[in-house]
Amino acid sequence: MRLLVTGGAGAHDGGFRSAGLVSHDSADCTRPDANQRRPLIFPVNLQPVTTYEPDWWSMLRALDEPIEPPNIRLESMLRPVDEQAAPGQYVLVESEAVAQLEQLAPPPGEGDGLEVPRDFDYAAARARFARLVERLSEVYGCPCDPGHPQDSACFGSIRVPAEATRTRTKRTRIPLSVAVLVSNFGALATYKPSIQGDQVAPVHPDDRQRIEEALTGLGYLVVPDHVLATPYDGPNRWVFGGIANATWFTRFFDYL
Secondary structure (H helix, E strand, C coil), X not given: CEEEEEEECCHHHHHHHHCCCCCCCCXXXXXXXXXXXXXXXXECCCCCCCCCCCCHHHHHHHHCCCCCCCCCCHHXXXXXXXCCCEEEXXXXXXXXXXXXXXXXXXXXXXXXXXXXXXXXXXXXXXXHHHHHHHHHHHHHCCCCEEECCCCECEEXXXXXXXXXXXXXXXXXXXXXXXXXXXXXXXXXXXXXECCECCECCCCCHHHHHHHHHHHHHCCCEECCHHHHCCECCCCCHXXXXXXXXXXXXXXXXXXX
């Protein structure tokens, strides 16, 4: 790339020409009158600006710690009702079931590695989530209701009400609420509109900007939709059993 600069002729011209900074491939390069101004062409090497996207796959796989399937002895939890009166029927031995479940529970203060990381800092996650609720409520000028799913890799969800968003269904223009989701793992976050019948609507750019600024301002990592929609192929596929459509969203934001 070359930079066009205007300058006078005279003593400076010789310096530029000897340095090879004057273009010789233009019809206007004949020597002008002393008082005439002419363009001087400077070669300028500009490096392209590159925006680097995080290596999401390395990041997600690093968070997805391999967990061994639980060793549940089902036969020890069942007792025959009556082999003669009701062959093949069993009842659950509650004490044995409770004992096995207690063995599967992680040590106090640690996560199980599936729903919650083993080194999860609950107090820090709760404090940051509370600030996110406050920030979204301020941004939208109305209360945004939080929730905490159980048996899930999602730490919490925040509902931005439909009357406050600009997200609409495509055909009927029905206002939609937007759910902001925060994972238990790695400060991952995402957001999605509510579903209205069979109509799928993208989040409006204005809502997208507001939500992402609130999330990134508190240190959350907004995972792109196309990454979360990719089929899950991590080390804990046994968790999903026969669920054929499990995705990375399922792994880090859904019920397990």
